[in-house]
Amino acid sequence: xxNEVLISPAELNRLRQTEPTVLIDTRDPIQFAEAHIAxxxxxxxxxxYLATSTSGGLATLREKFADAFGKAGLSxxxxxxxxxxxxxxxxxxxxxxxxxxRYLGYPKIRILHGGLTAWHSAGLSISxxxxxxxxxxxxxxxxxxxxxxxxxxxxxxxxxxSIIKLDVRDVDEWIGESSSPYGKDYxxxxxxxxxxxWIEWYRMMKPTPAGQRFKSREEILAECATVGITPDxxxxxxxxxxxxxxxxxxALEEAGIRDVRIYFGSWNExxxxxxxxxxxxxxx
Numbered sequence: 001x002x003n004e005v006l007i008s009p010a011e012l013n014r015l016r017q018t019e020p021t022v023l024i025d026t027r028d029p030i031q032f033a034e035a036h037i038a039x040x041x042x043x044x045x046x047x048x049y050l051a052t053s054t055s056g057g058l059a060t061l062r063e064k065f066a067d068a069f070g071k072a073g074l075s076x077x078x079x080x081x082x083x084x085x086x087x088x089x090x091x092x093x094x095x096x097x098x099x100x101x102r103y104l105g106y107p108k109i110r111i112l113h114g115g116l117t118a119w120h121s122a123g124l125s126i127s128x129x130x131x132x133x134x135x136x137x138x139x140x141x142x143x144x145x146x147x148x149x150x151x152x153x154x155x156x157x158x159x160x161x162s163i164i165k166l167d168v169r170d171v172d173e174w175i176g177e178s179s180s181p182y183g184k185d186y187x188x189x190x191x192x193x194x195x196x197x198w199i200e201w202y203r204m205m206k207p208t209p210a211g212q213r214f215k216s217r218e219e220i221l222a223e224c225a226t227v228g229i230t231p232d233x234x235x236x237x238x239x240x241x242x243x244x245x246x247x248x249x250x251a252l253e254e255a256g257i258r259d260v261r262i263y264f265g266s267w268n269e270x271x272x273x274x275x276x277x278x279x280x281x282x283x284x
Contacts, residue, residue: 005098005250006113006214009122012081015110020078022133024069026093027085027116037083037119038127041072046082046100047093050241053150053265062140065100070138076107083112083119087205087212090115091181092247099246099262103148105141111250114211121210147249149236149263155276158194163234164227165193168201168248169267173240175282179271180240187271191278193238197227198283201244204251220255231256238263238270 007015015021016039023040025032032042045068051061074080082097084090094111101109112119120126149157157163172178179187192198203223205212214220221231229235235257237245242264252260263270270276 005109005111005254007081007110008113009119009124012110012112012119013122013124015079015081022073022078022080024072024080024082024097025084025116026082026090026097031085033128033130035116035126035128037116038125038129039131040083041133042130043068043072043097046097047084047090047243050268051264052269053148053154053263055150057265058148058150061100062104066104066138066140069101069104069106070136071133073133073136074101074106074138075136076139079108079110080106081110081112084115086115086117087113087214087247088202089117091243092201092245093243095246095250096243099147099242099249099264103144104138105144106139107141114208114213117211118213147261149261151265151269151273154193154236154238154263154265154270157236158277161195163236164229165196166227166229166235166237166248167192167196167198167239168237168244169198169239171200173267174198174200176280180268182240187268188274189271189278189280191271191280192283193267193270194277194279196238196279199223199227199248201239201248204248214251214254217255220251224252224255224257229257231258233257234259234261236261236263238266240266241268242266 025040084094178184239245
């Protein structure tokens with residue numbers, strides 16, 4: 001994997017000694033209070049916020065997270081490093097933070113590869129102190145919008161067979177037995193976006209002694225090939241609310257897939273629009 005987005009614990013430790021850095025901890029506040037990387041700021045909404053991808057919904061998302069990241073101390077001068085407990089335990093929440101920052105046009109973003117588990121396994125110190133962050137004015141910029149597909153664009157993509165619509169939800173959601181990770185009937189409908197192909201998001205990672213890590217470029221491309229994705233294939237990824245999709249987005253981009261986007265509203269939005277088509281029942 002490239003080091004442009006993913007950063008190892010050792011690299012992060014060195015970075016903090018040489019450059020201004022803000023650590024964004026996306027975990028539950030109780031977990032954060034018990035132990036975190038010293039100086040980190042807890043921004044739980046990175047994971048919990050349910051976005052809609054209408055024009056109004058995306059405008060609200062931009063406003064909300066520009067405020068949240070400014071309160072965390074991001075002014076544009078600092079490198080933002082997002083982390084979770086481990087790459088598989090938080091449904092891809094650190095990667096969702098990366099996507100949000102990228103969508104807002106933030107210039108310097110990294111993801112701690114392996115999360116707090118990897119940091120601790122590397123023998124690096126953790127803390128329970130929570131000093132208040134230094135407030136900043138977040139520099140919202142344009143240019144990152146293309147990473148997210150809005151609802152109208154997702155509708156249009158249904159009729160374009162050149163775009164692979166990639167469902168990365170857990171298997172019970174893909175086969176229509178459950179509507180979400182929050183419960184089988186959390187959403188009003190179960191099923192899939194018509195024509196979607198499926199790779200369960202876990203398949204982009206593999207175990208290591210220090211926890212889950214993304215697979216190598218060659219391994220990820222092999223997974224992609226099982227559903228017809230090559231480095232030149234346009235791909236739109238969805239899950240339930242854009243977290244697992246963000247994890248897969250990072251994997252695909254790092255592996256060299258050149259045209260990857262996320263339908264951020266995902267199944268939580270699509271399933272609630274009764275007029276939108278779905279495929280129900282088992283896909284086989």
